[in-house]
Structures are given as structure tokens and as C-alpha cells.
Amino acid sequence: MTQTAGRTAWYVERFDEFVRSLNGSSSARLLTQRKEAMDAFVELGFPTARDEEWRYTSLATLLRQDFGVVEKLGEEVLSDVDAWRVPNLQSHVLVFIDGQYQPALSGGASLPEGVRVSNLASLLHRDGEVRDGTSLAPRGKDAFVELNNAFLRDGVHVHVDKGVRVDVPIEVLFIAASPNAAVHPRLWVRVEDGAEATLVERYVSASDHVHLTNSLAEFSLGENAHLDHYRVQDENRAAFHIANLYVREERHSVLRSTCCTLGGGLTRNHVHTHLKGEGVDSTLNGLYLVEGQQHVDNHTLIEHAQPHCQSHEFYKGILADDSTGVFRGQILVHQAAQKTDAYQANRNLLLSDRAEINTKPQLEIYADDVKCSHGATIGQLDEDAIFYLRSRGIGSAAARQVLTRAFAGEVVERIRLEPLRVQLEDSVGKRLEQAIANRA
Amino acid sequence: MLNIENLQASVGDTQILRGINLQVNAGEIHAIMGPNGSGKSTMAQVLAGREGYDVTGGSASFLGRDLLDMDPEERAREGLFLAFQYPVEIPGVNSTYFLRTGYNEMCKHRGQEELDAMDFLSLVREKLKLVEMDESFLKRSVNEGFSGGEKKRHEVLQMAVLEPRLAVLDETDSGLDIDALRVVANGVNALHSPEKAAIVVTHYQRLLEYIVPDYVHVLYKGRIVRSGGKELALELEEKGYDWVKDEAVGAVV
Numbered sequence: 001m002t003q004t005a006g007r008t009a010w011y012v013e014r015f016d017e018f019v020r021s022l023n024g025s026s027s028a029r030l031l032t033q034r035k036e037a038m039d040a041f042v043e044l045g046f047p048t049a050r051d052e053e054w055r056y057t058s059l060a061t062l063l064r065q066d067f068g069v070v071e072k073l074g075e076e077v078l079s080d081v082d083a084w085r086v087p088n089l090q091s092h093v094l095v096f097i098d099g100q101y102q103p104a105l106s107g108g109a110s111l112p113e114g115v116r117v118s119n120l121a122s123l124l125h126r127d128g129e130v131r132d133g134t135s136l137a138p139r140g141k142d143a144f145v146e147l148n149n150a151f152l153r154d155g156v157h158v159h160v161d162k163g164v165r166v167d168v169p170i171e172v173l174f175i176a177a178s179p180n181a182a183v184h185p186r187l188w189v190r191v192e193d194g195a196e197a198t199l200v201e202r203y204v205s206a207s208d209h210v211h212l213t214n215s216l217a218e219f220s221l222g223e224n225a226h227l228d229h230y231r232v233q234d235e236n237r238a239a240f241h242i243a244n245l246y247v248r249e250e251r252h253s254v255l256r257s258t259c260c261t262l263g264g265g266l267t268r269n270h271v272h273t274h275l276k277g278e279g280v281d282s283t284l285n286g287l288y289l290v291e292g293q294q295h296v297d298n299h300t301l302i303e304h305a306q307p308h309c310q311s312h313e314f315y316k317g318i319l320a321d322d323s324t325g326v327f328r329g330q331i332l333v334h335q336a337a338q339k340t341d342a343y344q345a346n347r348n349l350l351l352s353d354r355a356e357i358n359t360k361p362q363l364e365i366y367a368d369d370v371k372c373s374h375g376a377t378i379g380q381l382d383e384d385a386i387f388y389l390r391s392r393g394i395g396s397a398a399a400r401q402v403l404t405r406a407f408a409g410e411v412v413e414r415i416r417l418e419p420l421r422v423q424l425e426d427s428v429g430k431r432l433e434q435a436i437a438n439r440a
Numbered sequence: 441m442l443n444i445e446n447l448q449a450s451v452g453d454t455q456i457l458r459g460i461n462l463q464v465n466a467g468e469i470h471a472i473m474g475p476n477g478s479g480k481s482t483m484a485q486v487l488a489g490r491e492g493y494d495v496t497g498g499s500a501s502f503l504g505r506d507l508l509d510m511d512p513e514e515r516a517r518e519g520l521f522l523a524f525q526y527p528v529e530i531p532g533v534n535s536t537y538f539l540r541t542g543y544n545e546m547c548k549h550r551g552q553e554e555l556d557a558m559d560f561l562s563l564v565r566e567k568l569k570l571v572e573m574d575e576s577f578l579k580r581s582v583n584e585g586f587s588g589g590e591k592k593r594h595e596v597l598q599m600a601v602l603e604p605r606l607a608v609l610d611e612t613d614s615g616l617d618i619d620a621l622r623v624v625a626n627g628v629n630a631l632h633s634p635e636k637a638a639i640v641v642t643h644y645q646r647l648l649e650y651i652v653p654d655y656v657h658v659l660y661k662g663r664i665v666r667s668g669g670k671e672l673a674l675e676l677e678e679k680g681y682d683w684v685k686d687e688a689v690g691a692v693v
Contacts (some may be wrong), residue, residue, distance in 0.1 A: 079575035382489070388528040392486050392538070392598060393516035402541070406581075407531030 004046045007063045012042060014182075015150055018069050022121060028125055030152075030388060037139075037149030044143045044294045056326040056358045057297040059269060065130040065183035068100040081105050081107075084175055084204045089419035091171035091200065098176060099183035101154050108133060109168040114161035115122045115197075117170055120186055123152040125175070125319045132355045136246040138362060142270075144242045148184040148216040154284060155186030158196040162222070169198040169417060179209035186216050193222035193250075199229045212240045219245070219254035223277065229257040230420060233264055234427065235293060241267040251277030251306075252277055261288040261296050262431060272301040275309040275337075286315035287411040289428060290323035291351075297326040302344075304337035304367075313344040316411050317406060319355035320435040327359040329374070336364040344374040347369035349381065349407050351435060356435060398434055441466050441637050442487075442507075442606055446498035448662075449486045457516060457661035459498065464606065468632040471648055471673060472641045474659035475681040477651030480641045483659070484610040487520035487639075489515050502517045503605065516542075517549035519605030523595040523612050530582040535594070538582045539564055539601050544603055558690035565598040571627045589620030607631070607638045613647035645677035658684050 016037050019031070026034070045065060047054040081095055081102075083437045094117065095105040100120035101434050137145045174185055191197050205214055213235065221227055233241055240262040249255055261311060273282050288296045300312045309330070319325050325345045348357045362376040381403050391400035408428050415421040442464040449457040454582075456479045463469055483621065486493050487500065489512035500507040502520060510518065522582065530538070536557075543563075544554040565588050568575060571593040583591050594611055599607055609628065613621055628651055632638060640651055648656070648670065656672040657664045658681075667683055676684070 094594075128512070225610045259674075286579060308445075382528070387490055389523065389538075390512040391516055391522050392542035392602065393549070394541055395513050395515050395545075396511070399513075400540075402533055402538075403530065406530065409532045431620050 002080045006265040008045050009041055010066070011147065012038065014255070015067055018151060021071055028377060033261045034152065037146045040140045041143055041146035041150060041402075044140070044146060044184050046143050053299065053328070057266070057295065057322075062212070063214070064417040065180065065210055065240070067180050070100070070178050070183075070392065071203070073098060073100055073178070078175065078177060078206055080416075081173065081175060084170075084202075084206070085204075085424045086175060086200070086419050087167065088422075089171065089200075089417070091169040093173060096154065096174045096185065097257045098178050098181045099154055099174070099185055102191075102385070111168055111170075112164060112166060114164035115166050116157070116159040118157050119154055120157050120188065121257055123157055124152070125149060135221065137216060137244060137246055141154075141316070142244065144214050144269045145216055146242055148186060148244070148289045151182070152186055153184070155188065157190040158187075158197070158199065159213045160191045160197045162192040163194040165194075165196040166198070166409065170199050171200040171202065174203045174215075175206050176204070176209075176211040176213065176239065177206045178211070179207070179213065181209075181343075182214065184216070187218065189217070189219045189227070189228050191219070191221050191225040192223045195222065196226040197228075197356060198417065199215065199227065200417065201229070201231040203235055203241065205239055208236050208238060210238040210240075211243075214242045215244065217243070217245045218254075219247045221247070221249045221255060223251045223253060226254045227253075227255050228416060229255065230260075230415065230417065231258065232420075232424070233262065233267060235263040237263065237265050239264045243267075245269075245271045247273040249273065249275050249277065249280045249282060252279045253277070254281045256285075258278040258285040258287075258411070259291070259298070260411075261298075263429065264294065264296070266295045268297045268299065269291070270299045272303065272313070274303045275311065276305050278306045278308050280309040280310045282309070284311070284313045284315075285411055285414055287408060287428075288315075288317040289321035289408065289431055290324060290325060291438070292323060292433075293321075294323045295325070296323075299326070299328045300350055301330040301332065301343065304331070304333040304340045304342065306336060307340070308336045309337065310341040311343070314411065315346045316407065317348045317357060318351065318408060318432070319345075319348065320351040321438065322352070322354045324355070325357040327357065328362065329360070330362040330364070331372060331374070333363075333367050333370055333372065337367045337428040338369045340367060340370040340372065342370070342372045347407075348377045348378045349404065350378060351404070363379050371410070380408065399429075400436050401432055404436065408432070442500070443497070444500045447483075447486070447495070447500055447553050448497035448600030449458075449482060449493050449495050451493055455496070456662055457486065458613060458616050460662070460664060462657065462664065464635055464637050464639060468655065469632065469638045469640060469651065469653045471653035471656045472639060472659055473643070473645075473656060473673065475685070476643070478659045479662040480659050481610055481644075482521060484608050484639075488512060488520065488610055493563060494564070506534050507615070513545070517546060519597050521602055521607045523592075523599060523607065523609040525612070525614065527583045527591040527595055527690045528585075529584045530585050533582050535580055535582050536561070536564065536578040539598065542598070564601060567597055570600050570630055571597045573597060574625050588615045589617065592620065592624050595625070596624050600627065600631055603631075605636055607636070609638065609640045611641055611642060613641060614641055618632040621647065622650060645673045646669075660684055
């Protein structure tokens with residue numbers, strides 16, 4: 001408790017410094033919003049194990065860190081970011097280093113008329129422009145959402161006009177470079193009626209330093225809008241990563257969102273999709289691959305508000321060594337949401353006796369004509385399958401690797417963006433090879 | 441090729457093989473028959489190196505090497521192949537990938553050049569004809585959703601690709617209709633040659649109408665209680681296993 005309170009004070013000090021550093025450059029409205037968010041954060045404090053939603057994820061290690069805002073990047077922190085790009089992915093990219101937009105490293109494939117993609121900082125001073133964006137995440141509920149609002153400095157704004165189809169993937173790349181940097185990225189994406197877009201969100205570390213990423217993304221899909229979203233977090237093992245994603249889906253919109261957690265020491269992904277109109281089709285896929293002392297917590301809330309919507313949720317996890325994981329999948333079906341078709345699956349593969357996963361489906365259904373199914377499994381590799389492969393000349397370690405890869409493959413193969421799929425197959429394969437070699 | 445002497449094996453506290461003696465030479469086909477629970481499948485599993493079976497006595501050498509000392513993958517690379525009674529379904533592992541990985545392991549072991557995806561595909565296409573399988577099988581996950589007959593044909597396909605010296609077929613016939621049985625048997629016969637040998641483990645004499653053995657052995661309570669030529673299978677079919685059971689009991693007493 002005292003630790004939590006002490007840390008809250010630390011962030012208040014950092015906030016005061018941050019406000020001073022803005023040096024009056026912030027608009028009055030934005031400054032008020034930041035201060036309100038900070039007040040809300042102080043009121044809430046950091047969550048503890050007594051909060052049901054944080055029961056299996058301890059923030060003790062995060063609270064021991066002295067994170068600060070990176071004021072100014074050193075000259076030429078990174079002049080070349082090719083190593084962190086997805087090979088062969090032709091995208092329009094926005095690159096951020098320690099949360100700061102890098103126009104010289106951004107750009108790429110050109111976008112059609114009717115699409116606006118920019119960093120947020122350039123818009124923040126224009127009143128009204130991004131106001132909609134702050135409305136999806138509920139206020140006064142989540143300490144990390146409030147922190148993100150308080151320290152809001154930059155992020156990404158995407159707006160796709162009605163009926164516009166964007167074939168070029170829009171990619172945002174957040175690279176962490178400085179030690180103890182706390183970065184609070186914000187994404188605001190609006191896909192208007194009948195529009196289509198693909199968004200790739202990636203988080204990497206350029207060093208082994210401890211750092212914190214606390215992102216908040218808000219997506220709004222108009223009627224019949226389509227959004228393919230991929231989120232890949234491959235930060236270093238010392239990184240703390242908190243991600244909040246809120247999605248609002250209007251009638252007949254289609255969302256396909258995939259969340260891959262490969263890196264990070266402590267990762268928490270919270271996703272809340274609000275199926276607000278009728279006939280929405282919403283898919284959440286997830287893959288987490290952790291080893292060593294890594295901890296990953298996936299927390300999803302799928303809210304069915306209207307009839308005839310379908311949601312598919314498919315999360316798979318591989319946990320090696322002493323890693324730990326949490327999956328909590330809430331599905332909330334309101335009384336009006338008749339004919340809901342909701343499917344949820346969470347499958348886990350434990351590669352060591354010490355790895356641990358807590359998985360909990362949580363269905364709350366107030367409508368009486370719905371189809372909801374869920375299933376959670378925790379298991380080890382199938383010994384019969386290992387013997388089968390070995391009896392065909394495939395070595396023991398290779399057999400384990402083939403089977404583990406196949407387990408992850410079920411999520412990876414659903415990625416429609418080929419260069420990204422190939423890269424993930426490759427990085428997942430390498431990661432597993434290492435995990436299995438360590439085991440042997 | 442294979443020389444088994446006084447082989448004894450147990451699962452947990454239960455002794456299953458109580459001293460098997462068997463010699464298999466190149467070019468020969470041996471049938472192992474016997475009632476349920478006689479140890480037929482255990483013998484096949486022990487030869488392939490399955491964990492969970494403890495060899496408590498005796499020896500087995502394969503091509504001059506101590507078979508029991510080798511890991512399952514080593515036995516396979518040396519040329520021993522087990523066609524499973526219940527082939528395992530492996531979701532997410534593509535059949536072609538599975539076959540090619542095994543094939544290339546054999547190549548590595550034999551000091552031959554490994555095949556890339558394209559060359560391997562032309563090789564496996566040829567082999568598919570042997571088991572009358574459609575190319576679409578190659579795109580599916582290993583055994584996943586295959587019918588019983590498809591699984592057994594897939595076993596023979598693997599055998600055709602890996603070209604073992606000694607094939608052990610563990611009740612490959614059980615659950616097959618006549619058509620599937622004929623395809624499987626034709627495949628096994630086509631793969632047989634004077635340099636190769638096969639052990640056909642079966643409960644039924646029916647399979648032996650299609651794969652004609654040189655020797656028939658009857659296993660009962662973990663021992664080979666009777667050996668003979670192919671006519672022994674017919675005798676068994678006629679008289680049933682009770683006949684050997686009674687005889688075996690008589691012999692022990």
C-alpha cells in the first residue's frame with residue numbers, strides 16, 4: 001500500500017516537471033484535460049492484487065522503477081531503423097523513438113485520397129480536432145488510461161473517409177531507446193462508413209534498458225467499415241508494457257484484430273470491444289509466447305449491445321521456463337443483443353513444470369436467444385505425437401519444436417498480411433528453438 | 441538383419457514379454473499372430489523404442505547394432521520403420537512438411553543430399569500413386585480428420601518415402617475394409633525386395649491372403665509358442681487361438 005502511494009507521488013512530481021517543460025505551449029483545454037487525468041490517477045492509485053482485474057498480475061516490479069519522461073532525444077539516437085522494419089512490407093509508416101515522432105524516418109508507400117495519417121502532436125493544439133478520440137476509454141476507471149491522458153504528448157491519428165479503401169497498410173513503429181523512459185503513446189483511428197484499412201502497430205526496444213510503454217488506442221468503426229489490426233509487441237525482457245485498446249463498432253462493421261506478445265518482462269493487454277450496432281463481426285486473435293521470468297496478462301471484454309452480432313475470440317499461449325500468464329475473457333451480452341453468436345477459446349501449452357497460466361472465461365448473458373461457447377485448455381506437448389515424429393527419424397528436440405510451432409501456427413496462419421506473417425513465423429520459430437534448446 | 445534373443449519387457453509392474461526369440465533375415469516376411477493381450481503390439485513398440493516400456497532382459501540387434509541402445513529416431517534412421525496401429529493426428533503440421541523432414545533426416549544419416557520442397561514434391565507424387573492417394577492429402581495436417589483407411593494408407597506412404605530396411609506393421613489391417621486392405625497390402629508388397637524385410641503383426645489371417653509371409657509365429661502370454669510356414673495361419677484360422685492356448689498350457693505343465 002505504502003509502495004503504491006509512494007509511487008503515485010513520484011508520478012505527480014514527474015507530471016509537474018512535464019507541465020513545466022511544456023512551457024505554456026499546451027492549449028488551456030488540453031492542459032486542463034491533463035490535470036484532470038492526473039487528479040483521477042491520484043484518486044485511483046495503482047491497482048493492487050485486491051482489484052479483481054489485477055489479481056494475478058503484480059505491479060510490484062513496475063513500482064520499483066524510477067520512470068521519467070524523455071524530454072529531448074540525444075542527437076542521432078537511431079538514424080537507421082531498418083533492423084526493426086518488417087521485411088518486404090510495403091507500408092506507410094510512422095516511426096517514433098521514445099514516443100517522439102521521427103518525420104525523417106517515416107513515410108513510405110503513398111496513401112490514396114481520403115486518408116489522413118499524421119502524428120498527434122501536430123493536431124493537439126487545434127481544439128476539437130481530436131476530441132472524439134478521447135471519448136472511448138471510460139474516464140476515472142483505469143490508472144493507466146489516466147496516466148496516458150495526463151502525459152499525452154504524441155501518438156497517431158488515422159482518419160479514413162467514407163467509402164475509401166486503403167490497400168496500403170498503415171504501420172506505426174514505436175522504438176524504445178533511452179533507459180527508464182516512460183512513453184505513453186496514443187492511437188486514434190477512425191474508419192468511416194464503408195471504408196477499409198489495415199493497421200499494424202509494433203513495439204520494439206533498441207536496447208536492453210528498462211522502459212515503460214503505456215499505450216492507449218481507440219478505434220472507431222463506422223457502418224460497414226472494415227479494419228484489420230495487428231499488434232506485435234517484441235520489446236526487451238526488462239520492458240514493462242501496458243496496452244489499452246478500446247473499439248467501438250457500428251452496424252455491420254468488421255474488425256479483425258490480432259495481438260501478439262513476444263517480448264516484455266511484464267505485459268498487460270486490455271482490450272474492450274463494444275459491438276454497438278447490429279450485425280457486427282468482431283474477431284480477436286491472440287498469441288503469447290513467454291519464457292524466462294516473463295509475465296503476460298491478456299484481459300478482454302467483448303460487449304454485445306445489439307442483435308445479430310458475432311464475435312470470435314481465439315487466444316493461444318506458449319509458456320516456457322518460469323514464465324507466467326493470465327487470460328481473462330469477459331463476454332457481456334446485453335438484453336437487447338438477441339441472436340448473438342459468441343465464441344471464445346483460450347489454449348495454453350506449458351513447456352516447463354514451473355510455468356503457470358491462470359485462465360478464466362467470464363460470460364455474462366442477459367439475452368435469452370444467444371449462442372455462446374467457450375473453452376480453455378492447458379496442456380503439455382502430446383507425447384504420442386513426439387514419439388510418432390521420432391519414429392520417422394526426427395530428433396527429440398526437433399520434434400518438440402515442430403509441435404510447438406504448429407501450436408503457435410494456428411494463430412500466425414490467420415494473419416492475412418503476408419510479410420508480417422512470414423516475419424512472425426520466423427521470429428516465433430527462432431524463439432521456440434531457443435526455448436526448447438534451453439530446456440534440453 | 442534382426443536378431444531378438446530372450447527379449448523381456450514390462451509396463452510398470454506387469455511383465456508383458458517373457459522371452460521372445462526371433463531371427464529375421466533380409467528378404468523375409470514374418471507374421472506375428474496371437475490373441476488379444478498376447479504382447480504383439482508391445483513387441484512392435486519395444487522394437488521402435490517407445491518410452492514407457494522397460495526392457496527387463498534379453499537383447500535385440502539390428503544390422504549388427506544393439507537396437508535397444510538406440511533412441512527411436514536413431515532406429516528409424518538406421519532403417520527400422522513402425523507402421524502404427526493408431527497413427528497419431530498432429531494438427532497444424534502439414535503432411536508434406538512432415539514427410540520431407542523425415543526424408544531429409546534419412547538423407548543426412550545416409551550422407552545423401554537433402555531435397556528441397558520442389559524436388560521432394562515430385563518424389564512424393566510418385567509415391568502417392570502406390571497407395572492410391574489424392575494429392576490433396578499432402579496439404580492437410582498429419583492424419584487430422586483422416587478416415588481409418590486413409591490413416592493406414594498414409595502409414596504406407598511414409599514407408600514408401602522413408603524406404604526402411606525393416607518394416608514392422610502393427611495391426612495395419614484392423615478396421616480396414618477389403619478395398620483399403622488391398623491397397624495397403626499392394627503397397628507393402630510393392631516395397632518389398634530381397635534387401636528388405638517385414639514383420640507383419642496381425643490378429644487376423646485375412647491380411648496374410650494379401651501379404652504372404654514366409655514364416656508365421658504365434659505369440660501367447662509374451663512368448664512365441666509356435667512357429668511355422670504360411671499354412672500355420674490357415675490352421676489358426678480354422679482351429680482358433682484356443683488351440684494354441686491349450687497347447688501352450690500343456691507345454692508349461
